[in-house]
Amino acid sequence: MKPKSIVSLLLGTALTLALAGAASADDKVVKIGSLSDQSGLYADLSGPGSTVAAQMAVEDSGLTGKGWKIDIISGDHQNKPDIGTSIARQWFDVDKVDIIVDVPNSGVALAVNNVVKEKNGVYINSGAATSDLTNAQCSPNTVHWTYDTYMLAHATGQALVKAGGDTWFFLTADYAFGQALERDTTAVVLANGGKVVGSVKHPLNTSDFSSFLLQAQSSKAKIIGLANAGGDTTNTIKQAAEFGIVKGGQKLAALLLFLTDVKAIGLETAQGLNFTETFYWDMNDQTRAFSKRFSERMKNGAPPTMVQAGVYAGILHYLKALEALGGNPHDGLKVVDKMKSMPTDDPLFGKGAIQPNGRTIHNAYLFEVKKPSESKGPWDFYKLVGTVPGEEAFTPLSESKCPLLKK
Amino acid sequence: MQALYAQLLVGLINGSFYALLSLGLAVIFGMLNIINFAHGALYMMGAFCAYFLLELAGIGYWGALIIAPIVVGIFGMFLERTLLKWLTGLDHLYGLLLTFGIALIVQGVFQNYFGSSGLPYAIPDQLKGGMNLGFMFLPIYRGWVVVFSLVICLATWYLIERTRLGAYLRAATENPTLVRAFGINVPRMITLTYGLGVGLAALAGVLSAPINQVRPLMGADLIIVVFAVVVIGGMGSIMGSIITGFALGVIEGLTKYFYPEASNTVVFVLMVLVLLVKPTGLTGRAA
Numbered sequence: 001m002k003p004k005s006i007v008s009l010l011l012g013t014a015l016t017l018a019l020a021g022a023a024s025a026d027d028k029v030v031k032i033g034s035l036s037d038q039s040g041l042y043a044d045l046s047g048p049g050s051t052v053a054a055q056m057a058v059e060d061s062g063l064t065g066k067g068w069k070i071d072i073i074s075g076d077h078q079n080k081p082d083i084g085t086s087i088a089r090q091w092f093d094v095d096k097v098d099i100i101v102d103v104p105n106s107g108v109a110l111a112v113n114n115v116v117k118e119k120n121g122v123y124i125n126s127g128a129a130t131s132d133l134t135n136a137q138c139s140p141n142t143v144h145w146t147y148d149t150y151m152l153a154h155a156t157g158q159a160l161v162k163a164g165g166d167t168w169f170f171l172t173a174d175y176a177f178g179q180a181l182e183r184d185t186t187a188v189v190l191a192n193g194g195k196v197v198g199s200v201k202h203p204l205n206t207s208d209f210s211s212f213l214l215q216a217q218s219s220k221a222k223i224i225g226l227a228n229a230g231g232d233t234t235n236t237i238k239q240a241a242e243f244g245i246v247k248g249g250q251k252l253a254a255l256l257l258f259l260t261d262v263k264a265i266g267l268e269t270a271q272g273l274n275f276t277e278t279f280y281w282d283m284n285d286q287t288r289a290f291s292k293r294f295s296e297r298m299k300n301g302a303p304p305t306m307v308q309a310g311v312y313a314g315i316l317h318y319l320k321a322l323e324a325l326g327g328n329p330h331d332g333l334k335v336v337d338k339m340k341s342m343p344t345d346d347p348l349f350g351k352g353a354i355q356p357n358g359r360t361i362h363n364a365y366l367f368e369v370k371k372p373s374e375s376k377g378p379w380d381f382y383k384l385v386g387t388v389p390g391e392e393a394f395t396p397l398s399e400s401k402c403p404l405l406k407k
Numbered sequence: 408m409q410a411l412y413a414q415l416l417v418g419l420i421n422g423s424f425y426a427l428l429s430l431g432l433a434v435i436f437g438m439l440n441i442i443n444f445a446h447g448a449l450y451m452m453g454a455f456c457a458y459f460l461l462e463l464a465g466i467g468y469w470g471a472l473i474i475a476p477i478v479v480g481i482f483g484m485f486l487e488r489t490l491l492k493w494l495t496g497l498d499h500l501y502g503l504l505l506t507f508g509i510a511l512i513v514q515g516v517f518q519n520y521f522g523s524s525g526l527p528y529a530i531p532d533q534l535k536g537g538m539n540l541g542f543m544f545l546p547i548y549r550g551w552v553v554v555f556s557l558v559i560c561l562a563t564w565y566l567i568e569r570t571r572l573g574a575y576l577r578a579a580t581e582n583p584t585l586v587r588a589f590g591i592n593v594p595r596m597i598t599l600t601y602g603l604g605v606g607l608a609a610l611a612g613v614l615s616a617p618i619n620q621v622r623p624l625m626g627a628d629l630i631i632v633v634f635a636v637v638v639i640g641g642m643g644s645i646m647g648s649i650i651t652g653f654a655l656g657v658i659e660g661l662t663k664y665f666y667p668e669a670s671n672t673v674v675f676v677l678m679v680l681v682l683l684v685k686p687t688g689l690t691g692r693a694a
Contacts, residue, residue: 040624044524174668202663203671207619207628210417211663211670214543218410231524234620242530242546242618244537264620266527300522 028068030328032058032315033097035087035112036127038076041205041231042104044260045305046127048074050102052297053308056290057315063323070319073097077108079204084108085115092119098330099124099318102311106130106177110137117141120332124318126310129229129256130180131395134359138402141332142358143339146310147278149177150395152255153184155276155364155388160223160253161192168253169221170199171212171236173228181227181255197221202228209236213243217250225253233257234264241269258305262381267372270381278364279306279348280382286347303379313346314360352390357402361390413543414664415657420549422656423556424611428633429640429648430560431607434567437643438580438600441491441502446633447626448510449605452479453612454621455517458528468531468617475613476606483605484598491601492594510627517623525620552614559610560649563603567645576600635678641688651689 034051037043051074058070073095077084084103091097092115100116103109104127116123117139124143125133131150133142168189172178178201186196198219200212213236216224224245226236233254240252254261257275281291281303290312291303304312321338322328329335336358344352344360352362366386375381397405428450435443456478457471466474486509494501530548537546567573576596579586583593612626619625632655640651655674662673669676681689 039518039523041523043518044522047523200667202667205628206671207625208417208421210420210549211414211660212667214410214413214417215664217544218413231620231622234524238527238620239618242537242548244544244546248544260522260524264524264527264622266529268529269527299519302522 027330028063028066028327030068030070030099030319030322031095031097032070032072033088033091033095033100034072034074034102034311035077035084035091035100036074036102037079037104038074040079042079042127042229044264044302045230045258046102046104046307046311049294049298049302049304049308050127050311052294053304053312054101054315056294056297057312057319061316061319061323063319066323077103077105077112079105079108081108081111085111088112088115089119092116092121098122098328098332098335099315101125101314102127102307104128104307105175106132106180107175109133110176113137113139113142116332122318122332122335124311124314126314127307129177131184132176132180134355134357134400134402135395136401138357138400138404140358140404141336143314143336143354143360144358145314145360146306147256147276147364148359148394149181149184151278151364151393152181152276153188155366155393156253156255156274157185157188157225158192159274159366159386160251161189161194165223165251165253166192166194167221168194168196168223168225169216169219170196170225170227171209171216172199172201173204173232174201175204177229178227182225185225185227185255202232204232206232207235209239210243212236213240213245217243217245217248221250223251223253225255227255229256230258230261231264234261237265237273238269258307259379259381260302260305262369263302263379267370267375267381270369271371273369274366274385275369276364276366276388277306277382278362279304279309280365280367280384282380282382283365283384290347301378309348313344313348316346317342317344317354355394355397355400357395357397357400357404359394359400361394363390364388364393409542410664411661414660416540416543416545417549418657418660419553419653420656421659422653423553424615424629424652425633425636425656426560426649426652427556427607427611427614428629429636429652430563430645431604431611432633432637433640433643433645433648434563434607435601435604436637437567437645438576439487439491439597440499440580441494441506441601442499443604444503444507444630445486445509445513446506446605446608447628447630448513449479449483449626450608450612450615450629451517451623451626452482452513453609454528454616454619454625455521455612456609457613457616458526458621461528468613471613471616472610476609479609479612480602480606484602487598487601492597510630514623514627521623523622523624525622525625528616528621530617548617552618556611556614559607560652563607564645564649632674635674637688639674639678639681639688641690644688644690647688647690 075087099122106128109128126145131148340354349362367382456475460466534548640647663670
């Protein structure tokens with residue numbers, strides 16, 4: 001090839017690349033991937049309902065009317081980190097996904113966290129609990145909405161220790177989430193002068209808890225802390241009632257309980273349980289209006305859980321940031337920075353902010369499960385007993401071990 | 408030491424479910440030569456049947472204990488007549504794939520309508536509460552499960568191994584043509600046997616409804632363990648599956664006490680060991 005033609009070839013290539021770059025910087029195309037447990041023990045609290053919430057967020061953002069093209073795809077990680085990461089990689093490499101949302105199961109969530117960082121995407125996690133996502137393993141591409149283990153430990157744990165529950169025994173799901181929740185709650189119990197007398201780790205997705213409950217019973221601890229979630233929690237509570245644990249004077253602390261769990265346990269058994277959530281469908285007119293629209297789209301007519309509400313609020317904020325940027329830069333760092341610079345405000349969680357470590361700050365609420373006689377409808381389950389302001393509920397920045405804060 | 412007794416008893420309770428389910432599998436495999444992977448789904452249908460009887464027809468636990476196995480058993484016989492019978496004489500693999508497919512479809516349909524977190528089903532009033540045994544608080548319902556399933560298991564064993572009907576059944580498996588020559592309707596007998604095996608699964612489903620959540624995947628979680636039980640006990644051996652069912656429940660219970668992290672895998676470790684030493688299972692005869 002002659003030198004001249006090489007030059008023109010290089011020039012041509014450079015020009016094409018520049019044009020392509022310019023085109024993508026300005027485009028108004030967004031692809032959202034909702035990655036979840038679609039059929040296992042966390043499917044009801046996130047799963048297909050989270051995809052519905054994502055669709056509603058896109059519709060309510062009003063961007064499609066302004067010439068934006070926004071697609072949503074969903075995937076099933078089956079609670080396996082390897083499946084979760086391979087879906088995430090395929091989404092970024094082949095399907096050109098911009099943002100991954102939901103991702104319950106802390107083990108999968110942490111694995112996907114690394115992929116999103118590597119691919120410079122956007123990650124709004126609403127489903128996972130581990131506080132590590134905004135702590136030791138924080139990422140500049142990640143925003144953690146809705147809740148985390150620090151918040152659960154502080155709100156529920158502190159309230160119970162102060163009410164006299166000073167000896168604890170933990171029943172812990174044996175993976176990243178359960179361990180993080182036990183660790184964070186133990187810290188709270190010790191800090192408030194309580195004592196942890198023992199713990200037992202059970203495999204994820206266990207159907208029979210009687211052996212573990214007997215160990216908890218014989219520990220004589222005042223509080224049995226359930227560091228598990230979803231189907232595991234409902235089975236534990238149901239079987240604890242059978243073994244007369246609450247009648248014997250011990251108290252159950254469901255550190256993480258969702259609306260769908262209470263439905264599955266039934267009010268007869270669940271009544272009186274104290275726990276913390278950041279969203280309940282029956283809080284105010286806005287949440288009721290949203291929940292009505294949401295449940296009409298669900299096959300079983302269920303109102304949204306806090307995880308699904310978090311998916312909605314997170315995407316709404318993401319799309320606001322994109323609109324403020326004037327287009328989709330397809331650059332995760334840039335978008336997340338923009339999201340952090342804007343205060344959050346949505347009908348479900350109210351006003352809040354995203355901290356530099358990626359943690360979204362909003363109120364948390366202490367609830368108690370109603371007695372069957374107090375419940376007026378098929379999903380009328382909670383009584384509000386206290387509100388924890390966002391700044392107190394989540395990890396203070398001074399305690400966060402996130403490397404991003406050291407800059 | 409007290410805690411140990413308690414764990415033994417709890418293991419026995421789980422063992423009753425393993426025994427009931429593996430018994431059904433053993434009956435079906437022994438008589439039809441089908442590895443019935445739909446067993447877990449049919450167990451789940453038994454539990455759902457109990458739930459529907461209560462919610463829609465107001466029929467409580469005791470009624471469900473009789474009606475649910477019959478309803479699900481009839482569904483099973485329908486499956487056998489329309490699908491499974493075409494597989495007679497083919498390799499085991501075809502039966503396994505077909506029943507696995509049926510299980511996925513049935514679970515998928517239920518999951519579509521009822522989600523995954525399950526529905527509550529209360530313990531019947533007569534069996535509520537518990538008694539203090541000194542070393543543990545035994546819920547009466549759990550005690551009932553052990554006794555009831557033991558009775559059902561032994562009755563099934565007696566039916567197949569000690570009665571004339573059972574003798575016909577066993578003969579029909581050995582040599583269907585010859586038994587037919589004696590004027591016995593072999594295909595009908597096989598259909599009824601499948602119905603019986605399925606009915607046992609549904610019965611276990613009703614028994615477990617008040618203990619576990621009634622949820623679409625309740626069987627899928629259990630069926631793998633139950634298959635391991637059947638393999639350890641020896642495919643098709645009736646008494647073998649009953650004894651291994653209870654024994655493995657106890658071993659699993661002890662593991663939950665001494666090393667809970669391994670409680671999910673202990674059954675499979677045992678399965679590997681048994682297969683290495685005695686590939687036909689503990690009580691199985693060489694094929």
